[in-house]
Amino acid sequence: MIQRNPGFANLKAGYLFPEIARRRRAFAADHPDVRLISLGIGDTTEPLTPHIAARLAEYAAGLGTLGGYSGYGDEQGLIALRERIAEVGYRSMVAPDEVFVSDGAKCDIGRLQLLFGRDVEVAVQDPSYPVYVDGSVIVGAAGPYDDGSLGGHAGYAGIRYLPCTPENDYFPDLEDLPENGLVYFCSPNNPTGAVATHAQLAQLVESARRKGSVIVYDAAYAEYIRDPDLPRSIFEVDGARECAIEVNSFSKPVGFTGVRLGWTVVPKELRFDDGASVNADWNRLCTTVFNGASNIAQHGGLAALEPQGLNEMRVLTDFYLGNAQLIRQTLEGLGITCVGGDNAPYVWAHFPGRASWDVFAEILDRCHVVTTPGSGFGPAGEGFVRFSAFGHREDVVEACSRIEGLTVGP
Amino acid sequence: MIQRNPGFANLKAGYLFPEIARRRRAFAADHPDVRLISLGIGDTTEPLTPHIAARLAEYAAGLGTLGGYSGYGDEQGLIALRERIAEVGYRSMVAPDEVFVSDGAKCDIGRLQLLFGRDVEVAVQDPSYPVYVDGSVIVGAAGPYDDGSLGGHAGYAGIRYLPCTPENDYFPDLEDLPENGLVYFCSPNNPTGAVATHAQLAQLVESARRKGSVIVYDAAYAEYIRDPDLPRSIFEVDGARECAIEVNSFSKPVGFTGVRLGWTVVPKELRFDDGASVNADWNRLCTTVFNGASNIAQHGGLAALEPQGLNEMRVLTDFYLGNAQLIRQTLEGLGITCVGGDNAPYVWAHFPGRASWDVFAEILDRCHVVTTPGSGFGPAGEGFVRFSAFGHREDVVEACSRIEGLTVGP
Numbered sequence: 151m152i153q154r155n156p157g158f159a160n161l162k163a164g165y166l167f168p169e170i171a172r173r174r175r176a177f178a179a180d181h182p183d184v185r186l187i188s189l190g191i192g193d194t195t196e197p198l199t200p201h202i203a204a205r206l207a208e209y210a211a212g213l214g215t216l217g218g219y220s221g222y223g224d225e226q227g228l229i230a231l232r233e234r235i236a237e238v239g240y241r242s243m244v245a246p247d248e249v250f251v252s253d254g255a256k257c258d259i260g261r262l263q264l265l266f267g268r269d270v271e272v273a274v275q276d277p278s279y280p281v282y283v284d285g286s287v288i289v290g291a292a293g294p295y296d297d298g299s300l301g302g303h304a305g306y307a308g309i310r311y312l313p314c315t316p317e318n319d320y321f322p323d324l325e326d327l328p329e330n331g332l333v334y335f336c337s338p339n340n341p342t343g344a345v346a347t348h349a350q351l352a353q354l355v356e357s358a359r360r361k362g363s364v365i366v367y368d369a370a371y372a373e374y375i376r377d378p379d380l381p382r383s384i385f386e387v388d389g390a391r392e393c394a395i396e397v398n399s400f401s402k403p404v405g406f407t408g409v410r411l412g413w414t415v416v417p418k419e420l421r422f423d424d425g426a427s428v429n430a431d432w433n434r435l436c437t438t439v440f441n442g443a444s445n446i447a448q449h450g451g452l453a454a455l456e457p458q459g460l461n462e463m464r465v466l467t468d469f470y471l472g473n474a475q476l477i478r479q480t481l482e483g484l485g486i487t488c489v490g491g492d493n494a495p496y497v498w499a500h501f502p503g504r505a506s507w508d509v510f511a512e513i514l515d516r517c518h519v520v521t522t523p524g525s526g527f528g529p530a531g532e533g534f535v536r537f538s539a540f541g542h543r544e545d546v547v548e549a550c551s552r553i554e555g556l557t558v559g560p
Numbered sequence: 561m562i563q564r565n566p567g568f569a570n571l572k573a574g575y576l577f578p579e580i581a582r583r584r585r586a587f588a589a590d591h592p593d594v595r596l597i598s599l600g601i602g603d604t605t606e607p608l609t610p611h612i613a614a615r616l617a618e619y620a621a622g623l624g625t626l627g628g629y630s631g632y633g634d635e636q637g638l639i640a641l642r643e644r645i646a647e648v649g650y651r652s653m654v655a656p657d658e659v660f661v662s663d664g665a666k667c668d669i670g671r672l673q674l675l676f677g678r679d680v681e682v683a684v685q686d687p688s689y690p691v692y693v694d695g696s697v698i699v700g701a702a703g704p705y706d707d708g709s710l711g712g713h714a715g716y717a718g719i720r721y722l723p724c725t726p727e728n729d730y731f732p733d734l735e736d737l738p739e740n741g742l743v744y745f746c747s748p749n750n751p752t753g754a755v756a757t758h759a760q761l762a763q764l765v766e767s768a769r770r771k772g773s774v775i776v777y778d779a780a781y782a783e784y785i786r787d788p789d790l791p792r793s794i795f796e797v798d799g800a801r802e803c804a805i806e807v808n809s810f811s812k813p814v815g816f817t818g819v820r821l822g823w824t825v826v827p828k829e830l831r832f833d834d835g836a837s838v839n840a841d842w843n844r845l846c847t848t849v850f851n852g853a854s855n856i857a858q859h860g861g862l863a864a865l866e867p868q869g870l871n872e873m874r875v876l877t878d879f880y881l882g883n884a885q886l887i888r889q890t891l892e893g894l895g896i897t898c899v900g901g902d903n904a905p906y907v908w909a910h911f912p913g914r915a916s917w918d919v920f921a922e923i924l925d926r927c928h929v930v931t932t933p934g935s936g937f938g939p940a941g942e943g944f945v946r947f948s949a950f951g952h953r954e955d956v957v958e959a960c961s962r963i964e965g966l967t968v969g970p
Contacts, residue, residue, distance in 0.1 A: 151832060151833040152680060152772060154836050155841075158675070159836070161848075191632070196629070202624075204624070206620035206621075213613050214613025218607070221603040221817040256851045260671075285848065362561045410663070410852065423563055423564065438571075439671075439691065439698065441820065447856070
């Protein structure tokens with residue numbers, strides 16, 4: 151019989167969000183009369199804004215006409231969209247042929263790992279978005295999971311976990327970066343909501359260059375940054391073009407979580423140790439095992455980057471940031487220490503000395519609110535819970551009211 | 561500096577269709593007054609049919625309303641769509657939880673190779689769709705390319721090429737199947753247009769089971785089958801559930817090449833040598849490095865599988881088959897031996913003793929018609945050219961008229 155990719159045997163059970171969905175369904179089955187409110191998965195809840203929804207519908211209807219029909223597009227995306235992303239999203243700091251449109255950041259992260267193969271050493275912020283690590287395990291760049299029960303550090307063999315905790319102000323110790331490795335870095339951070347400063351990113355870039363490592367910079371939440379001094383792209387930092395790839399998404403800025411649209415920037419300066427161009431290999435990968443994002447979604451993306459779309463994007467992200475403020479104020483009112491929520495749609499709440507899944511279960515059982523246990527994002531997330539600010543306002547208000555009754559303690 | 565995935569260094573230059581596009585652009589630049597007609601890439605040209613286009617537009621507009629908005633869906637696809645594919649597409653021979661909706665067959669083929677890792681032996685029909693081989697090279701299941709100039713067989717090291725030629729009626733010698741390997745099999749075939757009979761598929765399944773190999777059955781053109789005795793799915797054959805995965809697509813049946821929607825069926829009986837379920841690993845892969853097809857596209861897929869959509873699908877595929885008949889009659893009128901075009905949208909034309917790229921160039925230069933050189937699909941495609949039946953009728957008629965002036969000969 152055929153062999154299994156050994157990476158799958160190494161994956162521990164259940165990707166985080168399906169596991170939360172399972173527990174949520176189990177709770178709902180046991181409590182059919184309870185109305186659960188989810189502040190768990192970061193799933194957008196508000197309707198698409200008018201300009202963007204109208205353009206999607208208009209383009210889709212046009213596909214039924216001879217003049218409006220379009221078959222395969224370039225796998226890398228519509229040229230107009232690549233140009234607009236380069237111009238509007240990056241103030242022309244990157245070129246259109248460095249922008250590759252995709253069906254979303256998660257999918258691109260999966261594909262990115264194919265660029266570097268299984269011999270590369272991978273480092274992630276701890277806590278971090280689970281896909282970085284799970285994807286590395288699948289391609290064989292990481293080995294089996296050690297749950298820490300034998301006294302070792304919990305985590306996958308071969309993954310370098312860079313703790314981001316209150317002690318280091320959520321910025322990792324750069325001495326821990328691998329040599330000639332791959333460093334996943336997310337800012338505004340999922341799950342902590344912390345945002346790296348320009349000075350911190352400059353240090354990160356300097357360290358990566360010195361060590362010969364490549365940064366995969368996940369900027370999926372950049373549109374939530376309100377502090378004008380905080381960088382929205384790694385390419386605002388000198389030297390980043392020599393060491394960084396940036397992944398981004400329309401999911402959280404305009405609610406395209408279900409519509410599916412993202413992009414990745416691969417600068418032409420980026421090289422492998424054999425001198426080959428990373429941009430060229432990424433182009434080859436995208437044209438070979440990908441076939442472009444949906445043309446309907448891409449026209450929605452074009453609308454989002456027009457002046458009216460950008461205004462709508464601002465209103466929508468302001469709305470979710472308003473939710474975040476309510477959540478953070480509620481938690482802080484209970485004496486719970488939090489970060490995030492000011493320049494990110496996540497609030498990261500600290501429950502020192504407690505297990506994340508226990509706090510998750512307690513908030514589910516007592517408040518009927520779904521959160522995300524911090525330990526699901528990595529060993530250093532233990533003792534934390536993530537509150538997502540994606541929700542209807544009345545639900546967030548109701549969730550906050552329920553949480554106000556929570557007694558916190560170890 | 562960071563290492564390159566060695567698979568990329570092994571890939572030979574240029575995926576086939578970008579190379580054709582490049583030559584086409586070069587010709588157009590040199591001949592600005594010439595109107596080229598493409599019978600090259602299999603790209604749909606006719607507008608989406610009314611019922612399907614209306615549903616896409618309606619769903620997209622609804623995303624701008626509170627009641628119609630939807631964020632993340634299940635990564636595996638809408639349950640209603642999985643059910644409908646199982647019921648309508650497979651007459652319930654497969655279960656809904658064996659159907660995984662995707663953004664297209666090409667993307668799924670790329671992901672499928674991750675299930676089996678790099679130690680599996682890969683076999684392909686020769687000629688075949690280039691993605692099977694290129695994807696295998698990227699994951700390391702195949703090695704460097706040998707162009708045959710030193711006297712060896714042209715092809716990638718580690719790939720088992722199964723010639724499908726006039727001599728064997730386009731069905732491979734099953735003695736050549738690998739042990740415990742992966743066998744890509746496409747019917748109706750791209751590029752040859754040949755369709756395997758039920759008896760042939762039964763032999764294929766029997767051989768694969770005996771050898772412990774898994775068949776990846778590409779049925780992307782199944783909707784073009786008109787002969788009621790020909791199988792439209794590998795699952796019509798007893799025993800296929802123990803050895804086959806089927807990949808399929810909405811691209812060619814309803815013109816979703818740009819909209820992006822496909823699916824893969826992974827039966828629950830399928831096991832790896834360690835006893836693990838292939839269905840479970842595929843589910844893990846899809847939930848980890850994929851995030852579902854666009855919800856707009858999925859609602860278009862639902863419309864396509866309603867009675868009115870199915871009628872429209874039939875009319876559209878009949879139209880392209882009409883084109884195929886015109887092309888085949890024209891070529892046969894010139895004394896050129898052809899297969900395909902009757903149950904497939906491709907006509908595979910034989911130019912014995914000539915190099916495919918030379919014939920491609922001659923038809924481009926003299927008829928101003930773009931085709932696809934057979935050698936781009938594998939060593940056994942040398943001496944053939946593929947004509948795609950995707951085109952507006954007046955373009956196909958004009959192309960046929962130009963081709964009638966072609967003098968054929970070695």
